[in-house]
Every structure is written in C-alpha cells, then in structure tokens.
Amino acid sequence: MGSFSQPKGKTNIGLMGGTFDPIHIGHLVSAEEARQQFNLDYVTFVPAGLPPHKDATGITSPEHRYLMTTLAVMSNPYFKVSRFEIDHPEPSYTLDTIAHFSKGSQASNIFFITGADAIMEITTWKNYRQLLERCVFIAVSRPGYSLSRLWETLGASCAGLTEKIHLLEIPALAISSTFIRERVALGKTIRYLTPEPVEQYIVKHQLYL
Ligand code: ATP
Ligand code: MG
Numbered sequence: 342m343g344s345f346s347q348p349k350g351k352t353n354i355g356l357m358g359g360t361f362d363p364i365h366i367g368h369l370v371s372a373e374e375a376r377q378q379f380n381l382d383y384v385t386f387v388p389a390g391l392p393p394h395k396d397a398t399g400i401t402s403p404e405h406r407y408l409m410t411t412l413a414v415m416s417n418p419y420f421k422v423s424r425f426e427i428d429h430p431e432p433s434y435t436l437d438t439i440a441h442f443s444k445g446s447q448a449s450n451i452f453f454i455t456g457a458d459a460i461m462e463i464t465t466w467k468n469y470r471q472l473l474e475r476c477v478f479i480a481v482s483r484p485g486y487s488l489s490r491l492w493e494t495l496g497a498s499c500a501g502l503t504e505k506i507h508l509l510e511i512p513a514l515a516i517s518s519t520f521i522r523e524r525v526a527l528g529k530t531i532r533y534l535t536p537e538p539v540e541q542y543i544v545k546h547q548l549y550l
Contacts, residue, residue: 352449354442355384355479358426358435362401363543364413365521365535367456367514369420371481374511375454376419379479384454385421386410387438390430401548403427412538434467439476451476457486460506464498473502480508484515525549 357372364386372384388406407427414420425441439451453476460480463469482488488508495503521531526549531540543549 350448353379353381353452354449355379355381355452355454356387356438356442356476357384357454358387358389358438360400360518361386361388361406361410362518363406363409363521363535363539363548365516365518365539366533367483367516369413369417369536370514371456371511372420372454373417375452375479375481375509378509379452379477379507381419381452383419383421385423385442386414387423387426390426390428403430405542405546405548409539409542412542413536415538416536436468436472436475439472443475452479453477454479454481456481456483457488457491457508458483461486461491461494463495469499470502473499473505476505478506480506481511482509482513484513522549 355372355375357368357375359368361368368386372386375381376384388403388410391400391403404427407422407424410422414422423442425438429437435453439453443449443451453472455478457480460478463472463478466472480488480491488510492503492508495506499506516534521534524531524534525543531543535543
C-alpha cells in the first residue's frame, strides 16, 4: 500500500489499544509503520484497564503496564500514552475511548490501529458499526493471520463499511506478550524483544516469574 493522503488541516490521531502486558517491539513497529504510512500526527497508546467485574486474574496491574508502555515510547517524539482506559476501567469500550479522543474537536481524524488478529473479532465489539462510522481502522499484518482471508471475512461482516478498514503489511514480527511472559518465567532472555528500559523494569519488579 502506498502513502495515504489525508484531508489537509485536520489532526490525524492514531490510537493503539491493548493490554500491553508487556508492550513489545511488535506493538512499536505496528504503530510506527501506521504513523508513517497514514501521515499521522502522533500515535497514542491506550493500555486497557482492569474491568472490576471481569476475570482479570493473571493480568499485571494497570500501573505496571502503564509505566512499561511509557518507558517503551519515551524515545519516539510521535508516541504518547494515555491513562484514559486505566482511569475509566468500567466500561472500557473502544467506542468510549474514541469518543474521548474526538471530544470537542471537529478537527481530528481518528485512526485505530490493531493487529490482524484483533480486527478479525471486530464484529464481537460493542457497536462495531458505529465504531467504523467514527474512525478509520488500520489492521496490521501479524504472522499466522492472512490479510487476504481477513479481507474476505470483513467483506462479509462489515458490508458497506470496508472502506473504513485499511490493511497494512508490516515487517513480520512473530512476537506476543504471551511469548515474552513465558520466556521470563522460563528464565530465557527477552533482550531486543522489548525496549531495554522495559526489560529492566520487568527484572526490577520481578514481573512474570
Ligand atoms: P497477548 O499475547 O497477551 O494477547 P499481544 O502481544 O497480542 O499480547 P495485545 O496487548 O493483546 O498484545 O495487543 C494489542 C494490539 O497489538 C492488538 O491489536 C494486537 O493485534 C496488536 N499486536 C500485538 N502483537 C503484534 C505483532 N507482533 N504484530 C502486529 N500486531 C500486533
Ligand atoms: Mg493479544
């Protein structure tokens, strides 16, 4: 896909939601590639809160995940982190997040960045048709998920709205937070899978052991 030309004069905001337990280079490469290809002014990472009534066993505390995300984006002037979902854990719906970021400004376009696995489940999200009307989705490739198969699935379930979904091929990174947590538990190195300050934070706070 070539560069995406945007209407002039509007702020183009990228949002990247996730549990980020922990954040890793798969997330960072996705956001950076989307930022450049879609001429985004910046990308805000939005770590998910812990919904009090949902089974959150095993998920690291929001503060740890928020701090690791902050450490990971520190070196990129175009990346920010939002506490919105962490501070409003109930309900933590994407629609509320998008409403929050578009609030008061007619002058912004919202681009929601997800991996191919996450967009595959879009029809199970609350008010997904409304979501597609309010923002553009950028679905980045992820090993194990075929973009062409994804496109067929979306064509059927999001009829009439597929022009709001863009597929973006990124350098493939077969990395997940689950994989990182498993490696830490096994005493295996995670160096280069996540930025060094995040790796140090995990060691210092003895996470995932
Ligand atoms: P977990 O293994 O705990 O599910 P994860 O690595 O999938 O973690 P999430 O926090 O669940 O990370 O994902 C946040 C977003 O980042 C999702 O939209 C997901 O699809 C995307 N994403 C995560 N890892 C990658 C990757 N390696 N390549 C592309 N997209 C990714
Ligand atoms: Mg995931």
